Amino acid sequence: MPKSKNEISKVLKTLSRRKNIYVEYEGEEVITWCHGCGNYNIQNALKRALTLEGFKYRDVLHAYDIGCNGNGSDKIGGYTVHGLHGRSISLGAGAALGNSGLKIIASGGDGGTMSEGINHLVHAVRSDYPMLFILHNNHNYGLTTGQASATTPKGFAMNGSPDGVVVKPMNPSEFVLGLNPTFVARSFSGDIKHMTKILRAALKHKGFAFVEMLQVCPTYNKATPQEWYRDRIKYIENLKKYDPVDPDAAKKIVQDFEKEIYLGIFYQKKNQAPFQKRLPNREGIKTSPHEEVKNFNISKFLKAFE
16 A cells, blocks of 8 residues: 555654553563464554554453454453453443443454354444444454354365355455444555554544454465465555445445455444434433442342341
8 A cells, every 4th residue: 555755754753652652552471373364463553553543551442252363362451351252342332332431442253253243243333332343354263273254255175164165255344334334444464554544543433443354364274365365455545536435335346355355444424423422311411331330228128038
């Protein structure tokens, strides 16, 4: 993705000026991802984006799913929760509604998101919960040694389906665009600068920001290596007439996943009222639910059971 020297210089100066924030996101645990895994770059881009947007680690809650992406839960500084398979979105949504002062970032793989947890994805988009969701899409269940997932391309031979996948894969961004979303974007683990740019925009979005990260899995998915993506990737930023406010244009541009795979912000709706503001029983209330928790004396209640 083309980028001016002035823009790069500005980013580097900001990172240098906020290095204390960046260092706080450095986890102390030994990283155990496979050599060349896309998770390294995705996490680095996330730390950069959070630093550039001025989020200190105490301001953020990370909700991780089961899977290779979930192994990042102890490798980034801050409040992290390693949740249940396919449930990182619901976990993050609860936290977002309970404490509006936190930035909620949920992560999940293509397996847990498009299979086990697809119902949570649907209703999070529908409700437009105030959170960022990062879909790690490596087209397989990597942690359980390479079984085909809902996004594995048809014909690809995987562990568990050695004769090749016989059904058409799901296209996550295309799927979400059919749910009346407010933010849909896609990036690639081989481009840290682009991922950082997309994540910064997603962090500033007031509703549910869906970001699909295409990533390589060098150990179990030999069908889509780095070179496969490099030969097909295109950038929306290079399209002069593309407008991210047109949902129909967004649906068209994400359909091709064979020859031209576009990256960028496909669609963004900025005038949607936040979820909490749409609740009649929260009208006029300025506090967050977590601030309204109180202690109640239930001794009289307990006496009724004596």
